[in-house]
Amino acid sequence: MKADTGTLIRGGRVIDAGTGIDGRVDILIRDGYVAGVGPNLAAEGAEIVDASRSIASAGFVDLHAHLREPGFEQKGTIASETEAALRGGFTTVCAMPNTSPPPDSATQVEALTERILRDARVRVFPIGCVTKRREGRALAELAELAAAGCVAFSDDGSPVADGRLMRHALELAAALGLPLSEHSDDPVLNANGVMHEGRISERLGLQGQPAAAEITAIARNLALCEATGGRLHIAHISTARGVELIADGKRRGLHVTCEVTPSHLFLTEDSVFGRGPSPAYDTNARVNPPLRTESDRRALLAGVNAGVIDAIATDHAPHATEDKLCEFDDAAPGISCIETALGTVMTLVARGELDLVAALRALTLGPAAAFRLEGRVPGIGSLADGAPGDVVVIDPAVRWAVDPAQFASKGKNTPLSGQELTGAVRAVVVGGRLAFERGVVHA
Amino acid sequence: MLETAATRDTTSSPEGEHRWTAKDLLDTDVLTRADIDLILETAEAMAEVRARPIGKVATLRGMTVVTLFYEQSTRTRASFEVAAKALGADVVNLSASGSSVEKGESLVDTVRTLEAIGADLVVMRHGRSGAPYLAARNTRAGIINGGDGTHAHPTQALLDLYTMRRRIGPLAGKKVVIVGDVRHSRVARSNIWTLLAEGADVVLCGPATLLPHTLAGIGEAGSCTVTTSLDSAIEGAHVVMALRIQKERQESGLIPSMREYITGYQVNARRLAAAAPHAFVMHPGPMNEGVEIAPDVAHGLASVVEEQVANGVAVRMAILYLLATARSI
Numbered sequence: 001m002k003a004d005t006g007t008l009i010r011g012g013r014v015i016d017a018g019t020g021i022d023g024r025v026d027i028l029i030r031d032g033y034v035a036g037v038g039p040n041l042a043a044e045g046a047e048i049v050d051a052s053r054s055i056a057s058a059g060f061v062d063l064h065a066h067l068r069e070p071g072f073e074q075k076g077t078i079a080s081e082t083e084a085a086l087r088g089g090f091t092t093v094c095a096m097p098n099t100s101p102p103p104d105s106a107t108q109v110e111a112l113t114e115r116i117l118r119d120a121r122v123r124v125f126p127i128g129c130v131t132k133r134r135e136g137r138a139l140a141e142l143a144e145l146a147a148a149g150c151v152a153f154s155d156d157g158s159p160v161a162d163g164r165l166m167r168h169a170l171e172l173a174a175a176l177g178l179p180l181s182e183h184s185d186d187p188v189l190n191a192n193g194v195m196h197e198g199r200i201s202e203r204l205g206l207q208g209q210p211a212a213a214e215i216t217a218i219a220r221n222l223a224l225c226e227a228t229g230g231r232l233h234i235a236h237i238s239t240a241r242g243v244e245l246i247a248d249g250k251r252r253g254l255h256v257t258c259e260v261t262p263s264h265l266f267l268t269e270d271s272v273f274g275r276g277p278s279p280a281y282d283t284n285a286r287v288n289p290p291l292r293t294e295s296d297r298r299a300l301l302a303g304v305n306a307g308v309i310d311a312i313a314t315d316h317a318p319h320a321t322e323d324k325l326c327e328f329d330d331a332a333p334g335i336s337c338i339e340t341a342l343g344t345v346m347t348l349v350a351r352g353e354l355d356l357v358a359a360l361r362a363l364t365l366g367p368a369a370a371f372r373l374e375g376r377v378p379g380i381g382s383l384a385d386g387a388p389g390d391v392v393v394i395d396p397a398v399r400w401a402v403d404p405a406q407f408a409s410k411g412k413n414t415p416l417s418g419q420e421l422t423g424a425v426r427a428v429v430v431g432g433r434l435a436f437e438r439g440v441v442h443a
Numbered sequence: 444m445l446e447t448a449a450t451r452d453t454t455s456s457p458e459g460e461h462r463w464t465a466k467d468l469l470d471t472d473v474l475t476r477a478d479i480d481l482i483l484e485t486a487e488a489m490a491e492v493r494a495r496p497i498g499k500v501a502t503l504r505g506m507t508v509v510t511l512f513y514e515q516s517t518r519t520r521a522s523f524e525v526a527a528k529a530l531g532a533d534v535v536n537l538s539a540s541g542s543s544v545e546k547g548e549s550l551v552d553t554v555r556t557l558e559a560i561g562a563d564l565v566v567m568r569h570g571r572s573g574a575p576y577l578a579a580r581n582t583r584a585g586i587i588n589g590g591d592g593t594h595a596h597p598t599q600a601l602l603d604l605y606t607m608r609r610r611i612g613p614l615a616g617k618k619v620v621i622v623g624d625v626r627h628s629r630v631a632r633s634n635i636w637t638l639l640a641e642g643a644d645v646v647l648c649g650p651a652t653l654l655p656h657t658l659a660g661i662g663e664a665g666s667c668t669v670t671t672s673l674d675s676a677i678e679g680a681h682v683v684m685a686l687r688i689q690k691e692r693q694e695s696g697l698i699p700s701m702r703e704y705i706t707g708y709q710v711n712a713r714r715l716a717a718a719a720p721h722a723f724v725m726h727p728g729p730m731n732e733g734v735e736i737a738p739d740v741a742h743g744l745a746s747v748v749e750e751q752v753a754n755g756v757a758v759r760m761a762i763l764y765l766l767a768t769a770r771s772i
Binding site: 281 | 591593
């Protein structure tokens with residue numbers, strides 16, 4: 001460790017929502033924390049990271065990732081998926097509870113925390129279950145989960161369909177000061193849908209998931225949020241109408257936040273069909289909520305640019321080969337995307353579809369504020385003095401082609417294989433230590 | 444005649460003559476007019492073979508055709524088996540029940556196993572839309588889609604087109620009504636592509652919950668419209684194709700009752716009276732007589748249902764022959 005002499009990230013364009021800085025300055029990190037941001041900082045003996053021609057930002061915060069451990073180690077482990085997160089620029093990851101067993105009791109959370117302390121390459125916060133075994137029937141012991149260190153509650157891909165249960169969960173979580181991250185979806189309306197209901201689903205003869213299934217669920221959850229005064233976080237929003245509903249909820253002062261995935265910002269339902277004349281039925285493009293229409297995608301981009309959408313969260317979902325090498329109806333939903341997230345975001349910036357400053361806010365301060373993580377780690381998601389020494393250095397111009405074989409993640413499941421992207425993570429400092437640089441992870 | 448076709452396609456083909464080159468037949472959506480013409484012309488030759496006293500040839504001798512059926516089927520499977528045997532191929536019939544599929548073998552492993560055993564062509568029926576595409580990507584054997592989920596049934600569409608052409612010649616400008624559960628029909632979907640390629644005016648008709656509304660307006664040569672009114676759809680129609688309605692549609696609440704369906708959408712003599720003179724009625728089978736089609740229509744003069752079945756053998760012979768020939772080039 002060079003903790004004493006520090007690390008100097010020199011000459012980059014520093015963009016930081018937390019401090020409002022946007023300029024070519026240096027970042028000095030000492031003893032694991034940000035010690036200063038300014039022009040021509042002197043730091044004798046410090047390790048120098050040359051960031052000229054690069055962008056420097058606070059480390060990214062992911063509100064929604066699947067680490068798969070315990071229970072699904074063939075898909076991913078805390079070690080493999082946090083290394084993937086590191087390579088993707090994410091220095092903080094909130095782990096979704098769809099593990100086996102799921103973290104629905106303090107005992108499970110403590111066991112998970114032990115594994116995290118042992119194996120994680122970045123900071124990991126557990127998200128606890130809303131209901132026991134994520135079954136949507138009986139509430140988990142929420143206060144106990146909060147005391148064990150959970151930063152939010154969620155049943156992940158299983159929406160809390162029972163409105164009464166959802167209402168009580170919001171009330172109890174509000175008293176604990178924690179948000180409920182809800183996959184807003186009406187399972188009855190969705191029936192056995194496997195992709196967005198529309199042009200492509202009808203063309204391919206696949207059962208559709210109507211946009212209305214998400215929209216009605218968001219409307220219900222907003223009504224319950226208003227009724228209870230609870231803190232509602234809408235996970236991976238995918239519809240244009242959903243963005244409008246959340247904007248309306250925010251205007252009326254509800255404690256509501258939301259996230260969008262880089263996949264939904266970058267791709268549409270057309271990915272299931274593929275680029276050829278004959279349909280691909282690309283199982284790697286199967287995800288919940290489904291990839292939707294181009295007009296939905298544009299509304300999501302506008303939502304990030306306007307700040308209605310608080311966070312870009314990956315919903316990183318690694319799967320084993322056999323989970324995807326099967327019939328479309330039988331394929332596991334989810335995209336391994338934590339290593340391509342920044343590349344897709346920067347490509348959208350390069351195309352003029354996404355505003356750079358807004359996008360970086362949605363990767364740093366936005367998510368940290370949505371889950372009020374500053375209460376746990378002061379300054380997290382920013383470069384304020386005393387903030388954790390987590391920095392991402394981004395090369396905004398480098399062009400590269402996605403090759404899943406190169407992923408650190410065990411999940412090679414991406415519909416972006418072969419896709420050329422503009423912009424990549426060049427270096428990552430975690431807790432003051434240069435942990436990743438130019439494709440190499442430092443042990 | 445068959446020998447002529449074989450010669451034409453392999454050795455002494457004049458420059459520029461259209462040939463079949465694709466490994467698989469998965470749907471009709473990628474077929475060009477020339478592909479369709481080639482298949483149907485070849486089917487004419489096959490029909491001549493079938494009309495001979497011994498309706499068999501040895502063209503595919505030494506080739507192995509596997510029928511791999513994950514769903515029940517009578518006519519499609521039997522039709523393919525008769526077609527393959529009429530061409531001299533060895534035929535192996537496999538069903539999902541009683542096979543390694545029941546032991547949890549994946550589709551990819553199954554087709555790779557069939558390839559290793561020596562299958563040249565695999566005729567596949569599967570309940571999942573897109574399953575034959577997965578199979579085709581993972582084997583060198585040629586895959587013929589014998590119906591996948593609610594997606595496609597290309598050989599049915601080609602035999603339907605063959606039947607229509609034989610009856611009324613070119614279909615450009617002809618009105619073809621497809622009535623019933625169009626949204627969940629693989630037969631309808633594959634028919635739409637061939638009919639549009641031919642320049643027909645396709646009208647899709649059924650209860651609102653059973654219509655693929657996003658298909659309205661597609662097509663360049665022909666046109667595709669969607670309507671809930673059978674009486675207006677059938678007016679001046681040259682062809683009326685009734686689809687099988689499944690009881691599950693009522694159970695899952697897509698239609699209030701079979702009774703209401705029959706009232707609105709049964710193809711019967713009264714409704715047919717509004718069609719064009721000499722209009723005829725098709726059905727891919729198996730029929731629910733008295734439901735989507737009135738019994739007197741199903742067996743009446745306007746019905747070509749049995750003709751469809753008979754033509755199916757010739758068209759499937761043509762497809763087997765073209766795919767097999769493409770493999771040996």
